[in-house]
Amino acid sequence: MTRHGHGGRDILFRNLLKDRTAAVTRFTHFRCSLLIVFATLAGCSGDLSTLDPAGPSAASVATLWWIMFTGGTLIFAATSVVLAVAWAKPRLLGANPQRLLILWGGLVLPSIILAALVFSAFALGERLIGASGSPAPLRIEAVAERWMWSFRYLINGAVSEQVLHIPAGEPVEFAVTSEDVIHGFWIPRLGGKIDAVPGHTNMIRLQADRPGRYGGVCAEFCGEGHEIMRFEVVAHPLQEYEAVLDRLAAGEAP
Numbered sequence: 001m002t003r004h005g006h007g008g009r010d011i012l013f014r015n016l017l018k019d020r021t022a023a024v025t026r027f028t029h030f031r032c033s034l035l036i037v038f039a040t041l042a043g044c045s046g047d048l049s050t051l052d053p054a055g056p057s058a059a060s061v062a063t064l065w066w067i068m069f070t071g072g073t074l075i076f077a078a079t080s081v082v083l084a085v086a087w088a089k090p091r092l093l094g095a096n097p098q099r100l101l102i103l104w105g106g107l108v109l110p111s112i113i114l115a116a117l118v119f120s121a122f123a124l125g126e127r128l129i130g131a132s133g134s135p136a137p138l139r140i141e142a143v144a145e146r147w148m149w150s151f152r153y154l155i156n157g158a159v160s161e162q163v164l165h166i167p168a169g170e171p172v173e174f175a176v177t178s179e180d181v182i183h184g185f186w187i188p189r190l191g192g193k194i195d196a197v198p199g200h201t202n203m204i205r206l207q208a209d210r211p212g213r214y215g216g217v218c219a220e221f222c223g224e225g226h227e228i229m230r231f232e233v234v235a236h237p238l239q240e241y242e243a244v245l246d247r248l249a250a251g252e253a254p
């Protein structure tokens with residue numbers, strides 16, 4: 001009777017322990033999921049986020065990213081459904097489903113989706129490098145050198161290092177080149193990246209819609225200092241920009 005009582009208590013404790021372990025595991029899973037969600041969302045903001053655009057080119061990049069993400073998700077969902085049906089209820093696909101699946105899944109659908117993606121990528125790509133539209137009135141030379149950036153303002157010959165000054169709300173044309181190896185000029189919140197190639201000049205047009213500070217990086221591995229090859233972009237209100245360039249030309253802090 002005593003042993004039976006002990007046995008009952010043991011079982012009771014064991015069950016309680018099991019419940020508690022399950023609850024702790026559930027809670028840990030819940031916290032892990034929350035952490036993953038927050039970490040993922042945190043990646044969508046910050047001064048280097050392409051999903052937090054601050055100019056028209058970056059908005060085009062973000063749009064293209066969402067189109068491709070949606071397309072990829074739809075294709076994945078459709079493939080998963082076909083796989084699940086083939087696994088669980090193969091009869092639903094008919095007696096000889098191969099022809100139908102190859103025709104629709106291998107030919108028709110990919111052609112439609114790839115054509116739509118190529119068309120939107122070309123249309124948006126034109127806008128990204130500023131190939132269409134009138135030339136921007138302001139041009140800045142961006143010169144990369146291991147492991148720093150210098151900016152030459154062609155309007156008055158001013159030069160700045162590691163900090164790029166631009167006017168807000170105005171398109172700026174960048175003539176990008178390098179003094180040594182290939183680097184990549186990239187301001188994620190303002191637009192796409194472009195290579196800085198020695199002996200060659202690449203053009204890109206960017207615009208910041210609002211005054212503020214944005215991050216810039218070298219987007220091409222260029223040696224051991226690549227990691228620190230960052231720069232800051234300051235977008236000034238248009239009416240203050242001329243004074244900023246004058247101070248830069250005079251060697252003063254803008």
Ligand SMILES: [Cu+2]
Nearest residue numbers: 183218222229
């Ligand atoms: Cu670099």
